[in-house]
Ligand SMILES: CC(=O)SCCNC(=O)CCNC(=O)[C@H](O)C(C)(C)COP(=O)(O)OP(=O)(O)OC[C@H]1O[C@@H](n2cnc3c(N)ncnc32)[C@H](O)[C@@H]1OP(=O)(O)O
């Protein structure tokens with residue numbers, strides 16, 4: 103089967119998303135990553151829009167890309183001018199990209215309302231913009247904006263706009279579902295009519311306003327489209343663009359279409375996360391194929407079955423897209439979840455050992471009290487080790503006190519914690535200040551323990567989340583604290599629950615410290 107050409111517009115349409123913006127240097131790094139992923143075209147921006155996009159086209163020439171072509175985006179010429187005098191068309195040529203993509207109007211309503219010109223004049227805009235660009239750029243792509251809405255409103259005129267693009271020499275005509283309102287069942291009949299009207303290669307560009315952008319792209323491929331536009335992680339204007347992180351594996355693994363190779367497909371998840379990172383956005387954990395939860399199993403029945411055969415609850419093998427199977431523990435767990443976790447933590451546990459059932463019951467009891475271990479696997483590992491009696495007593499806390507005071511209305515509050523710990527036979531009594539009561543307690547705990555366990559200095563608190571559990575008791579409600587800690591080798595999550603926020607934080611902090619000590623000891627043992 104012929105190659106499906108992947109066209110990524112993360113750097114153009116992706117940046118039209120609320121909250122997404124990239125520096126020029128980041129755009130270049132993303133282009134390099136997309137090239138490694140095997141993307142055939144990268145739309146780098148609209149040089150007629152802003153200096154940053156002009157700089158991108160200048161800078162991208164300095165990096166070596168293996169196979170991708172760089173496309174510059176713009177519109178057809180303005181009315182009442184000629185392409186050679188149109189500022190936007192001139193900047194497209196001056197950017198010297200491998201490819202130019204311009205969008206033009208298909209929908210008669212848009213021609214009348216947005217451009218306020220005649221239908222005939224719009225055909226001239228399309229024809230002479232493309233014909234001019236074809237003389238100056240090696241490859242020219244035409245994005246037929248609002249194609250599907252335009253076709254539904256006035257099919258004859260919509261097809262005339264495509265013919266104008268074909269007559270001008272466009273190398274590919276891309277049918278755009280600009281407002282994202284088209285549903286998959288509508289595509290086959292429309293595509294059949296388009297194929298009767300034009301013979302140029304066809305592409306698809308969809309938006310996700312009806313949650314159908316990926317589905318529409320795949321249906322289009324099934325009906326002969328050879329060029330697919332989309333963005334990484336589905337970034338894009340309003341509800342986003344068709345998500346290439348879902349389209350690529352579907353094409354490759356389910357539809358048997360040639361697009362990227364196996365090794366490139368394995369880099370899908372890491373590329374997705376790289377782009378989230380540069381966009382400074384938290385990855386969507388529920389994202390298909392590449393999200394943390396895409397292959398995370400929670401229900402006991404599911405966990406039991408995947409251990410017998412992964413395909414029972416997994417639609418592909420996660421490693422094909424660089425993801426992994428995960429087993430979660432919660433009050434929906436069965437013994438299979440406990441055994442899977444024991445294996446992950448390298449803890450010997452026999453399914454017939456009554457301790458397995460005891461751990462399961464303890465887990466359910468604790469979840470009922472408000473604990474949640476999905477984001478706090480380190481606390482769950484400690485719970486297992488405690489139940490098995492294999493957790494070494496590194497230290498015990500005899501007691502602590504936290505004082506939070508604001509002495510004058512116009513002064514910052516002061517937080518101070520004192521703590522008494524026992525390590526071996528020795529008692530250590532320390533005090534520390536902090537920016538807030540939890541920070542003061544954390545500082546006092548570390549100060550007391552660092553003398554005995556200097557490796558604690560390597561440990562950092564990376565995230566701290568407080569959740570008020572819905573008991574309707576206002577400030578007297580139960581709180582759950584989740585802490586994420588890390589050192590040079592990894593990150594781990596711990597949890598505490600109490601009707602006192604300091605006490606809940608204390609539990610999560612102590613678990614985080616004990617986990618660090620357990621982890622280092624296990625590593626030493628090899
Ligand atoms: C479907 C899409 O995603 S298309 C891409 C949308 N992305 C963007 O708009 C981001 C980049 N845009 C920009 O930086 C600016 O809008 C610019 C520089 C392109 C234009 O800025 P301005 O000249 O101030 O115009 P403005 O932003 O108000 O856009 C309206 C103009 O675009 C014209 N226009 C819109 N679509 C087209 C088209 N396909 N062909 C020609 N002109 C067009 C309108 O006729 C109007 O021109 P007029 O003011 O002369 O009547």
Ligand SMILES: CC(=O)C(=O)O
Pocket residue numbers: 115205245246247248278279280281307309
């Ligand atoms: C071209 C484009 O971005 C659109 O029609 O949505």
